[in-house]
Amino acid sequence: MASRPGQRDLTQGPITRTLLTFMIPTLGSSSLQSLNGSINTIWIGRLLGEDALAATSNATTVMFLLLAFVFGFGMAVTILIGQAFGRRDIDGARRVLGTAMGTFSLVAIAMSAIGYLLAPTILHWLATPGEAMPLALEYLRVIFLGLPAALIMTMLMMAVRGSGDSMTPLYCMLLSVVLDSGLNPLLISGIGPFPRMGIAGSATATLIASWAALAALVGTIYWRDLPLRLRGPELAYFRPDPALIRTIIVKGAPMGLQMIAVSLSAITMFGLVNRQGVDTTAAFGVALQLWTYVQMPAMAVGAAVSTMVAQNIGAHRWERVAKVTRSGVLVTLVITGTMVVLLAAADRTVLKLFLGSSSPALAIAQHIQLLGTWGYLLFGVTMVLFGTMRANGAVIAPLIILVIGLLPIRLGIAALAQPLIGTDALWLSLPLASLANLIMAIIYYRRGTWREARMTGPAGPPIPVEA
Known part of the structure; x- marks a missing residue:
């Protein structure tokens, strides 16, 4: 099958270069x-x-x-x-x-x-x-x-x-x-x-x-x-086709619920933040605006890894699956890490675009950025692991992991740790929840049970557990 302009065979060629070439337009x-x-x-x-x-x-x-x-x-x-x-x-x-x-x-x-x-x-x-x-x-x-x-x-x-x-x-x-x-x-x-x-x-x-x-x-x-x-x-x-509809619904619904879980977590967090006053709410709102851009590379790499792994699974090129995952983790850490460092270095300049130089919320927003932004490095690695797993049809475990991290763990830290460390509990809740999600994702990825899942049709040979 010859590739057409703009279309890539993701089962061939250098893995990192292929991943970047495919991922960058998605990020765009x-x-x-x-x-x-x-x-x-x-x-x-x-x-x-x-x-x-x-x-x-x-x-x-x-x-x-x-x-x-x-x-x-x-x-x-x-x-x-x-x-x-x-x-x-x-x-x-x-x-x-x-x-x-x-x-x-x-x-x-x-x-x-x-x-x-x-x-x-x-x-x-x-x-x-x-x-x-x-x-x-x-x-x-x-x-x-x-x-x-x-x-x-x-x-x-x-x-x-x-x-x-x-x-x-x-x-x-x-x-x-x-x-x-x-x-x-x-x-x-x-x-x-x-x-x-x-x-x-x-x-x-x-x-x-x-x-x-x-x-x-x-x-x-x-x-x-x-x-x-x-x-x-x-x-x-x-x-x-009834069989295809059933597969799309059974596999697609959990992935849609992941997005809804993210939304519910954000809505609940806003309720907790609103109790801290107008300045804190404004500062948190601006932080969320900036975090939207920080998390984009992770989402784009995760989606690209999922597509690339899916093609390699379809081609029974299992030896490339672990390499794609490792490459995705590296690319995510480099791109997201660069954005986190740049934002930390220029946070006051960027935040003044939203709040003005004399806003009392400016210092609060800087503090929020300092405590919370690094969590997106962990979030990015988790998205890559999830992308690999779901490419083989494993969608329930990533949903459960995400729900546990974003709801009981994140909201529990935000609510229960406030008497001990004050409002910092709110800003640390996301990176700590991301750390918990990453640990659970690594355990599930290493155990290998996701390799037994499949989307539909005949399965190929199993992916080695050490992948």
Whole structure:
């Protein structure tokens, strides 16, 4: 099977160089997505004010949970397609894609319709402030109209990455970001020929960008005749295969729940931090903004390792699996470590961009950064180990490990250690929980029971326990 432009055979070549070449565009896509959110927040805050920001924050919470739902199933599709490409089963990969698109396109449309109708109820459940409710409802309903495109594009980009192509999703994400961030001020304020739509204009910009990027992604797949395109009799693959649906759901649900566990931990932590006063809450909020960027390399490397390991498992190249894992750990430590050091060296300069030089929250934010940021080194190694395990279908143990670390351990430290060390217990809870997660992940990785798992289909020879 010859590789096409942008597509890589992840079972061949130098491991570290192959991993980096595949991972960097994935990291670029994640960075663009976060940057897009930051730019849009700036436009809304400057053009519409605090009530509009509160409104979009509530809508963003809803969208995060829905994207977490899709992420797990998309990761299962990525691994299935990766394994199929590894064993050179292109028809099998197309069957996976057809089933995924045929099933989740209908699910996304149904979720969009239900969400549009239940938007007032959803905002009520979120305890949206009364003054922000009309704006939040206006914004959320337009967002729900673009939901099918956003969810389908997320699933399709992950599927394309499973084939070894991380550049095509990057180009389509770039198109989405340019359209979304560029149209936001035009549609909010009614500049030039555009109507003045207020907060609905921001949501409409996102809607247009999502549908345009999805159309570009589908068009590119067919224009370049990428291996995952479906034609002629293959269009029947859009009729869902029950066995494949069962595999995607059984393996995907735990991975989606991992994202939800992260969200629940963050929400609960905010409740504890809010009790410390406005300055501490503001400082913690800024720290979270910066930590979003610090953790991106770990997430990108973990996803790349998962895809690369899946292809090698499909090709029965077990001798490369441990090498990919070690390479992923090294790359994560180098990239994340560099970011942690740079942030520590320039923390005051960076934090002043958010808080101003005279803010009383500035010193608190510096202290939070000092105590908490190093934990993302441990988090990154854990994500690499999880990426390797889930590439062979082991998804329950990583979920249990993550839940134990983020909920009873992290929240227990944050709540119970406060009488002893004060608010430092809050900031140390994340790195200490990350340390506990890493220890549990290493134990499970070394024991070798994850090697007995599988996604679907016949298993290859077992991976040596000493890997």
